[in-house]
Amino acid sequence: MIDKDRIRLMTKMAKYENTKAKEDLKIVGYYKKDYVSFNTWITAIWITIGFAIVLGLLFFLTPDLFLQNLTAKRLFYIGAIIVVTYVLIFVTYCVYSASFFENRYDAAHRRMKRYYKELSLLRKSYMKEKR
Numbered sequence: 001m002i003d004k005d006r007i008r009l010m011t012k013m014a015k016y017e018n019t020k021a022k023e024d025l026k027i028v029g030y031y032k033k034d035y036v037s038f039n040t041w042i043t044a045i046w047i048t049i050g051f052a053i054v055l056g057l058l059f060f061l062t063p064d065l066f067l068q069n070l071t072a073k074r075l076f077y078i079g080a081i082i083v084v085t086y087v088l089i090f091v092t093y094c095v096y097s098a099s100f101f102e103n104r105y106d107a108a109h110r111r112m113k114r115y116y117k118e119l120s121l122l123r124k125s126y127m128k129e130k131r
Contacts, residue, residue: 003125003129005125006122006125009043009121009122009125009130010122012118013115013118013119013122016111016115020108021115024108024111024112024115024126025103027104027108028109028112030105032102032105032106032109035101035105036098036101036102036105038090039097039101039130040094040097040098040101043093043094044090044093044094044097044098046088047089047094048056048090049094051086051089051090055125066078069084
Protein backbone atom coordinates (compact mmCIF):
# COMPACT_ATOMS: atom_id res chain seq x y z
CA MET A 1 0.00 0.00 0.00
CA ILE A 2 1.25 3.48 -0.89
CA ASP A 3 1.46 5.88 2.00
CA LYS A 4 0.81 9.48 0.86
CA ASP A 5 2.60 11.02 3.83
CA ARG A 6 5.69 8.94 3.13
CA ILE A 7 5.67 9.99 -0.53
CA ARG A 8 5.36 13.66 0.46
CA LEU A 9 8.22 13.27 2.91
CA MET A 10 10.39 11.50 0.35
CA THR A 11 9.62 14.19 -2.26
CA LYS A 12 10.51 16.95 0.19
CA MET A 13 13.75 15.19 1.10
CA ALA A 14 14.67 14.58 -2.55
CA LYS A 15 14.09 18.25 -3.35
CA TYR A 16 16.42 19.26 -0.53
CA GLU A 17 19.05 16.71 -1.61
CA ASN A 18 19.03 18.09 -5.15
CA THR A 19 19.22 21.76 -4.17
CA LYS A 20 21.08 22.57 -0.96
CA ALA A 21 22.26 19.33 0.63
CA LYS A 22 25.75 19.29 -0.92
CA GLU A 23 26.50 22.86 0.12
CA ASP A 24 25.06 22.32 3.59
CA LEU A 25 27.16 19.19 4.09
CA LYS A 26 30.31 21.17 3.24
CA ILE A 27 29.35 23.95 5.64
CA VAL A 28 28.30 21.72 8.54
CA GLY A 29 31.47 19.67 8.08
CA TYR A 30 33.29 22.44 9.99
CA TYR A 31 32.84 23.61 13.52
CA LYS A 32 30.92 26.88 13.57
CA LYS A 33 33.85 28.90 14.89
CA ASP A 34 36.23 27.44 12.30
CA TYR A 35 33.85 28.09 9.42
CA VAL A 36 33.20 31.68 10.45
CA SER A 37 36.89 32.44 11.16
CA PHE A 38 38.12 30.91 7.92
CA ASN A 39 35.65 32.82 5.77
CA THR A 40 36.25 36.04 7.69
CA TRP A 41 39.99 35.70 7.06
CA ILE A 42 39.34 35.16 3.36
CA THR A 43 37.17 38.28 3.33
CA ALA A 44 39.90 40.24 5.13
CA ILE A 45 42.49 39.18 2.57
CA TRP A 46 40.26 40.17 -0.35
CA ILE A 47 39.42 43.50 1.29
CA THR A 48 43.13 44.25 1.62
CA ILE A 49 43.83 43.28 -1.99
CA GLY A 50 40.86 45.30 -3.26
CA PHE A 51 41.82 48.35 -1.21
CA ALA A 52 45.40 48.18 -2.52
CA ILE A 53 44.16 47.92 -6.12
CA VAL A 54 41.79 50.88 -5.71
CA LEU A 55 44.49 52.94 -4.02
CA GLY A 56 47.00 52.06 -6.73
CA LEU A 57 44.55 52.95 -9.50
CA LEU A 58 43.72 56.21 -7.78
CA PHE A 59 47.38 57.10 -7.49
CA PHE A 60 48.25 56.18 -11.07
CA LEU A 61 45.20 57.85 -12.61
CA THR A 62 45.56 61.11 -10.68
CA PRO A 63 49.17 61.39 -9.47
CA ASP A 64 49.07 65.19 -9.54
CA LEU A 65 46.40 65.12 -6.81
CA PHE A 66 48.84 63.40 -4.45
CA LEU A 67 52.11 65.01 -5.57
CA GLN A 68 50.98 68.63 -5.87
CA ASN A 69 52.56 70.78 -3.13
CA LEU A 70 53.88 67.67 -1.38
CA THR A 71 55.27 68.37 2.05
CA ALA A 72 55.98 66.14 5.01
CA LYS A 73 52.88 67.43 6.78
CA ARG A 74 50.65 66.82 3.76
CA LEU A 75 52.19 63.37 3.24
CA PHE A 76 51.42 62.54 6.88
CA TYR A 77 47.77 63.67 6.44
CA ILE A 78 47.33 61.67 3.25
CA GLY A 79 48.83 58.60 4.95
CA ALA A 80 46.57 59.07 7.98
CA ILE A 81 43.47 59.40 5.78
CA ILE A 82 44.41 56.26 3.87
CA VAL A 83 45.07 54.24 7.04
CA VAL A 84 41.87 55.40 8.77
CA THR A 85 39.81 54.69 5.65
CA TYR A 86 41.36 51.24 5.34
CA VAL A 87 40.76 50.42 9.02
CA LEU A 88 37.12 51.56 8.84
CA ILE A 89 36.43 49.56 5.68
CA PHE A 90 38.32 46.54 7.04
CA VAL A 91 36.52 46.45 10.38
CA THR A 92 33.10 47.06 8.80
CA TYR A 93 33.49 44.28 6.26
CA CYS A 94 34.98 41.82 8.75
CA VAL A 95 32.14 42.36 11.24
CA TYR A 96 29.55 42.04 8.48
CA SER A 97 31.33 38.98 7.08
CA ALA A 98 31.43 37.24 10.47
CA SER A 99 27.74 37.92 10.99
CA PHE A 100 26.87 36.76 7.48
CA PHE A 101 28.80 33.50 7.73
CA GLU A 102 27.47 32.83 11.22
CA ASN A 103 23.90 33.14 9.93
CA ARG A 104 24.77 31.00 6.91
CA TYR A 105 26.17 28.26 9.16
CA ASP A 106 23.12 28.39 11.45
CA ALA A 107 20.74 28.09 8.49
CA ALA A 108 22.66 25.14 7.03
CA HIS A 109 22.73 23.47 10.45
CA ARG A 110 18.95 23.89 10.86
CA ARG A 111 18.30 22.46 7.39
CA MET A 112 20.56 19.47 8.05
CA LYS A 113 18.94 18.86 11.43
CA ARG A 114 15.48 18.93 9.83
CA TYR A 115 16.70 16.60 7.06
CA TYR A 116 18.02 14.06 9.56
CA LYS A 117 14.80 14.27 11.54
CA GLU A 118 12.79 13.57 8.38
CA LEU A 119 15.14 10.72 7.55
CA SER A 120 14.47 9.25 10.97
CA LEU A 121 10.71 9.60 10.44
CA LEU A 122 11.01 7.83 7.11
CA ARG A 123 13.01 5.00 8.69
CA LYS A 124 10.41 4.63 11.46
CA SER A 125 7.68 4.52 8.83
CA TYR A 126 9.44 1.67 7.02
CA MET A 127 10.05 -0.19 10.28
CA LYS A 128 6.38 0.19 11.20
CA GLU A 129 5.36 -1.20 7.80
CA LYS A 130 7.61 -4.26 8.24
CA ARG A 131 5.80 -5.26 11.46
